[in-house]
Amino acid sequence: MAAVQEPIQPGATAVSSSSDGLVTEEDFPLKFCTVCASNQNRSMEAHLILSLAKYPVISFGTGSAVRLPGPSIDKPNIYSFNSTTYDEMYRELKSKDPRLYSANGLLGMLDRNRHIKARPERWQDWKVGVPRLNEGVVDVVITCEERCWDAVIDDLMNRNSPLNRPVHVINVDIKDNHEEAIVGGRGILDLANMLTRAAKEERKRAKEEGRKFERESVDGRVPEVLAMWQEKWPNLPALWSVSYF
Amino acid sequence: MAAPQQPSVEAQLQQLGQARELVMSDPTYWPQVLQGTLPIITSPVIEFRRWGADFLAETFSSPVVTTDAKQSLALQCLDTLLRLVEEPDAGILKSVVQCCASVYPMIFRYVCQNRNEADLWNKMSSLKSKILNLWDAAPVGVNLACIKFVQRVVLVQSRGTTDPRLVDKFDTSLGSVPAAHPLLSLPSLDAEAQGLLDRLLSILHEENSEPTVITATLNNLAVIIKTRPPLAPKVLMAVMNFNPFSGIGKPLTTQNRLMMLCMEKTVRILLMNILRSNPNGPHVGKISMHLQRLQQSKAELSEQISKKRGAAFQQDNDISKRAKTERPIAPQPVVTPIPTPPPPQVPTPTPPQPTQQVITGPMSLAQLFTLATDPAMALFDGTQLPLDMVVQIVLGSLYSIKPETLNTATAAIRDRYNAIQVKFAPLPSPATGQEIIKEDEVQLQLGEYRLPPPQPIPPEQLRQAAIDSIDRMFSIIENFEKISLINRKSKLGVNRLAASNWDREGWTSMIVRLPTRGIYADTQPFKTEDGEDKFSLADLIRERLFKYVTADFRGCMDIAVAWLNEEWYNDKVQAQTEEGKNREPQCEKWTMKVMDAIFPFLEAKDRLFMRMVAEIPEIPKGLLEKIKLLCLDPDRTHLGLNTFHYLASLRPPVREQCMDYLEDLYKTQPDLRKQIMKMLQKWRPTALAIEGSPDGTTTLTVPGSGTAAAITPTHEQVVSS
Structure with a gap:
């Protein structure tokens, strides 16, 4: 586990989907992870949408710190990853300037986020494989910006894949604003649905035919599914690569 | 863990799930649980084998299990893995191969340290060869795991860095193999790794x-x-x-x-x-x-x-397509199999072209500047490259090029250019056979190109755009800080230019002059599809101004005054023109509208209102009428009378009218007499002289104001009695 400097409390963050009972693997053959720059807007919107659909999902940010808009462009509110909770940010901004921060949507966003999980987490500090409530790994990582996708692929190369486990890293390019995040979240849910459907089909085929392996995992179908998805969502340019944890 | 009564598969799976949850929450149980489940993993029930393969993979990849624990577990699991690797189920195989990728370095290290573990090493070797056999045949998911496994084998069976400072002690490589190991032969391991690496890299070059x-x-x-x-x-x-x-x-x-x-x-x-x-x-x-x-x-x-998207019918595509397909085969100096296009053309040290060859006819700029002999190079269209890359290439080549080469190249171009200038008269084009040249000629003879005039914007859209821009201007004013009227006044006096800088005043002038000077003439109704819709942009702006001003008339008084003044000025200017004769004057109309809107909100001591009345350009009769009504409102009598007073003293043209009203009030409203008397005394003493009060009391004629004080008590008595 190179590249991990800061210890974070394992299991300190709740995955909302798993809180409402047993999520059997049969229902959800794929586990997801959403990633954006600050783990605030796009990745959290997608986190919410996916977990409302009961998908096992976690989320991260790839930036060096959590940056939120401030009173002017040169005065952003900066918080550190893995420590400041959404709730603390919410209360701090509310006390600073309730009008400004409710007008620009920050308070609403933070309020949503604090009901999803405790604090923003940094991708680079994620100890892949360490159990978090239920699971320590995911099958699909969905980033929301090309820069983040680059960072994830690059980071996985640097980690030297201690788990030897394949992972699909998909980028869905979403502009960083509230409206686009909602559209992007819907797109991501659709992608998750399509991938999951393909995975179930492959699994079912494996069960029925039983004998010889004939594309019995979803991996081989990702390019085709992604292309189909891209035709449905032409305004969310996609990128994809198979990497390893 | 296998119960004697053989409970159902589901129940057992649930049990296994619980066991997994236990190790997840407390990894110290991991070795114990894995050992306990090993017999179940190889049971005939495929569900158990699936679960077991996943659990094995998870065990050896989990960062919470210590390296030592993993190594000792690995020794025990090889048999199980050997059995599972024979499965036809892709899910199981994927996990097994993933697991082997983790296990291989551990076993290798162990065998390095324990020279006599031939049995173990043989097992690992046969696992390896089984996986390598799978590699080609297996479905994609298993293939992915195989690729990882091969990478691990290559890493283990090759030499790491020789720099002792950079050596990672957890990194297993050929460097870990002790000398004269009975089982591990360095050359054969190395050779195997080289072969595997070649096979791995060939993935990148295979057709399918x-x-x-x-x-x-x-x-x-x-x-x-x-x-x-x-x-x-x-x-x-x-x-x-x-x-x-x-x-x-x-x-x-x-x-x-x-x-x-x-x-x-x-x-x-x-x-x-x-x-x-x-x-x-x-x-x-x-x-x-x-x-x-x-x-x-x-x-x-x-x-x-x-x-492809743009022009499906474009015929010229052929040329560029040919150029495209040709380019990859174009000169590739070092390695032939490189399918990516060669680096773009830079002034390579080609000998300068003989000048007489090129001066035979009209030529394109590209031809003029191209020195390359290779036709493929000459065909290359530099505009396909992004600009920043071109800049990089040019800068890079300028730095690296030899001065003599550059000089000869420049000289060659200069010669050509001179030759063309001499032979300026265009000759009929020679049949060079180069299609691209013909194309360029056509372009050269095209003459001046003009953009077609833009499509007229439909009125509806125009109107919306106008409304949007007006809204935008108002929002700009809104954004300026509200400063008090006194501070706001420019110190420049008459030298001030309207809208000379983009501050609040500047924008205000801009907005108020838009309907009065800018687009005042624009009163033609817009034609909409369903007949004529009477809409004038000027009136629209007026409406906006009106709303804006009346929303906070105390804060926007200056804007209101500026606006009404502009309207007045425009009325006067328009009245002098022919077509303006029939125009409805706007000043009075809007003055009254503004007043109607703000009157209900006036307070007893609204000095700003008085000032506003004093500053508006014209005082219509209706306004005086309204002020009179103000006097009748017991709450605001004071304001009304003061306004009359103010107007009478500071705006002489309306003094007489004000006095008429005051006189009327004096006659009809005995309650107000006392307050009005002073004013009448000053400007219309006659009214006091003649007047007999309606309630029967007589008033004395007082010549001169000096005696007013003497009368007051009497009058007061009258009023109060």
Whole structure:
């Protein structure tokens, strides 16, 4: 586990989907992870949408710190990853300037986020494989910006894949604003649905035919599914690569 | 854990799930639980084998299990793995191979330290060969795991860095093998690794490799390049010979295009990662050149896509297409199999062309400046490259080029240019056979090009745009800080220019002059589809101004006054023109509208209102009427009377009218007499002299104001009685 400097409390963050009972693997053959720059807007919107659909999902940010808009462009509110909770940010901004921060949507966003999980987490500090409530790994990582996708692929190369486990890293390019995040979240849910459907089909085929392996995992179908998805969502340019944890 | 009564599969699976949850929450139980479940993992029930394979893979990849625990578990699991690797189920195989990728370095290290573990090593070797056999036949998911396994084997069976400072002690490599090991022969292990690496890299160059497998391979190479210096050149060469755009000839479906972009991006990140890890390494130059070439090919791809979308009927496509297909085969000095296009043309030391060859007819700029002898080079369209890359290339070549080469090249061009100037008269074009030249000629004879006039904007859209821009202007005013009226006044006096700077005053002048001077003439109604819709932009702005001013008339008094003054001025100017004769004057109309709107909100001591009344350009009769009504409102009598007073003293033209009203009030409203008397005394003493009060009391005629004080008590008595 190179590249991990800061210890974070394992299991300190709740995955909302798993809180409402047993999520059997049969229902959800794929586990997801959403990633954006600050783990605030796009990745959290997608986190919410996916977990409302009961998908096992976690989320991260790839930036060096959590940056939120401030009173002017040169005065952003900066918080550190893995420590400041959404709730603390919410209360701090509310006390600073309730009008400004409710007008620009920050308070609403933070309020949503604090009901999803405790604090923003940094991708680079994620100890892949360490159990978090239920699971320590995911099958699909969905980033929301090309820069983040680059960072994830690059980071996985640097980690030297201690788990030897394949992972699909998909980028869905979403502009960083509230409206686009909602559209992007819907797109991501659709992608998750399509991938999951393909995975179930492959699994079912494996069960029925039983004998010889004939594309019995979803991996081989990702390019085709992604292309189909891209035709449905032409305004969310996609990128994809198979990497390893 | 196998119960004697054989409970149902579901129940047992649930039990296994609970066991897994236990080790997840407390990893110290992990070895124990794994040992307990090993017999179940190889049971005939496929569900158990599936679960077991996943659990094995998880165990050896989990960071919470210590390395020592993993190593000792690995020794016990080989038999199970050997049995599971025979499964036909892709899910099981995927996990088993993943597991082996983790286990292989552990076993290797163990065998290094324990020379007599021949049995163990044989088991591992047969696992390895089974996996390698699977590699070709297995479905993609298993293939992905195999690629990882092969990467691990290559890493283990090759030499790491020789620099002792950089050696990672957890890294297992051929360096870990002690001398004269009975089982591990260095040359054969090394040879095997080389062979496997070749096979791995061949994925990048095979015709039918799937992008899934290709990106997975690429993502495995960074570690090999970084930690195995002897292998780095071979791997890098393979990466650079890999052409992510090889699918460009195939039908350009969404999937093809997307996959090409994904592969290109993966190569790019890999190369950048290597560059960053060793910015002074031996391959930096080559890598950055390759990155530029990739960029270029990517630009071409996107161009091809846009071309396809744009003009399906374009015939000239042939030329550019031919140029495109030709280019990859075009001169490639070092390595022939590189399918990516060669670096773009730079002034290479080609001998200058004989000048007489080119002065035979009209020529394009491109021809004039092209010195390349190679037709493929000459055909290259530099405009296909992104501008920043062109700048980079030009700067780079200017730095590296020999001065003499540059001089001869410049001289050659200069000669050509002079020759053309001499033979300025265009000759009939010679049949050179070069299609591209014909095309250029056509372009040269086209003459001046004018943009077609824009489409007229439909009135509805125009109107909406106008409304939007007006809204925008108001929002700008809103954003300025509200400063008090006194501070706001410009100190420049008459020298001030309206709207000389973009402050609140400037914008205010702009807005109020828009309806009065800017688009005052624009009163033609817009024609809409369902007949005539009477809409005047000027009136629209007036309406907005009216709303804006009345929303906070105390804060916007200056705007109101400025506006009404402009209206007044415009009325006067318009009245002097022919067509303005019939125009409805706007000043009075809007003055009254504003007043109607603010009157209900006036307070007893509204000095600002008085000032406003004093400053508006004209006082219509209706306004005086309204002020009179104000006097009748017991709450605001004072304000009304004061306003009359103010107007009478400071605006002489309306003094007489004010006095008429006051006189009228004096006669009809005995309650107000006392207050009015002073004013009448000053400007219309006659009214007091003649007047007999309606309630019967007589008033004395007082000549001169000096005696007013004497009368007051009397009057007061009258009023109060």
